[in-house]
Amino acid sequence: MRWVIKPIVWLAGLGPFLWLATGYPDRWGVNPLEYITLFTGKTALIVLMVTLAVTPVRRLTGWNDAIRLRRLIGIFAFFYVVLHLCIYLGLDRVFRFGTIVEDIAKRPFITVGFAAFLILLALTITSTKGWIRRLGKRWQKLHRLVYLAGGLAVLHYYWKVKADTSEPLIFAGIFALLMLFRLPVFKRLHSRGASSRPVPATAEEA
């Protein structure tokens, strides 16, 4: 893999965060809490979609090496999820833990959002070489939970909006498309001998 790819992914991953940070206070607007909550949430969702797009891209283009970027991209997705969660916990709820527990229990869109976070937390923790070794075959099964996390994240957004569901529905459409690619019929769509066997993280990944 060309040496320039990894730094590009790092830049692309940090880009939204830098954009957000340098936007204070003007770009954050009249309701800054609403802006940064939505920005981090949408960024997390987009990066998660990119993670899910790695395998379809591999199969369509035969660029097998893409798999080596997937862990890095996935961790960036988790980074934005953590930002989003911290904003919710610290600025929206202002660490009022009673209200946080109440939210998770009583508001379905927060329940599924929190569940998505827990899944991504588990996947991030087990993304290391050590854990791949430790879990062996079970690692692959565990990491298929990313599909569930993606679905929950889309549901979280869809259930949150008041009236205009157009954006959440676009994400739902993209997610559905990325999931369709995993159907057996599409496994044959590869060129130049691209492998459809899952390839776990290698020593060369970040």
Place this chain on the structure above:
Amino acid sequence: MLIRRPSDIPSSEITPESVYLNRRQFMRSAAAGSAAALIPGTFAAACEKAEAGSGDLAQEQPNTWEQITTYNNFYEFGTRKSDPARNAHTLRPRPWSVAIEGHCAKPGVYDLEDILGPVTLEDRVYRHRCVEAWSMVIPWRGFELRQLLDRVEPTSSAKYVEFFTLLDPVQMPNQRSNDLDWPYVEGLRMDEAMHPLTILATGLYGRDLPNPNGAPLRLHVPWKYGFKSIKSIVKIRLVENEPKNTWQIQAAHEYGFFANVNPEVDHPRWSQAWEARIPALTKSTPTILFNGYGEQVAHLYAGMDLRKYY
């Protein structure tokens, strides 16, 4: 010699609009020796004398003109907060008239100038609490709705007042969507409508109401969630039965008719106990029952289950 009858020359054609519509305030200020009260910068001084509702509101700074006019829920122009400021230029707030119908002695189509003729315009600083859990403090210029209602003489059959926004997809392009059922409809119980706190606003910071804020005439009911304060009103109807307001039609389990600000009654999807006072970064302002106007309005709901009638 042709003598033009007064009705041929509406005053609004002669005097600059904002001075005409706010002429009583202008004259009051001029008499008091300070036309400076009309200048937004010195408005704060005028506001302190204005009837402000809850006692400590005088300590709360009004939000800026920019905050109030660029962050709006006015779905007729798009569902983003920035859409009304960007898109509402297509609204033509003059000429404007309001049709008054239903159970009253003097129904009819009233020109805006005619409506404003006999009323007393006042500057009032009100808290505005959106159902989304953000709030602002807004220096309105307007008059008590009851002045207009008294004029049209509601009959004893009139138990509720129903309000309608303009329906015109040319002036309000997002009415072509089905984001909401159009036109936007709201309503008040007669005692709520006749309450001295309920105003029809025509101005902001002493200037004409800008389009994103519901020009040229909008309701403000400060003890209720903001969606009750319907904008760009073209019709007022005195009715016998409780109207179905637009957000109740949209999602009845989330938005009701009364919509009184209440920290103890959650929206199904979020808590109403705290709010973000624009431009705060945190929801650290505790929400107060009836948005802090309980002293003036709580008696209207004595014995009422506010959880059931949300």
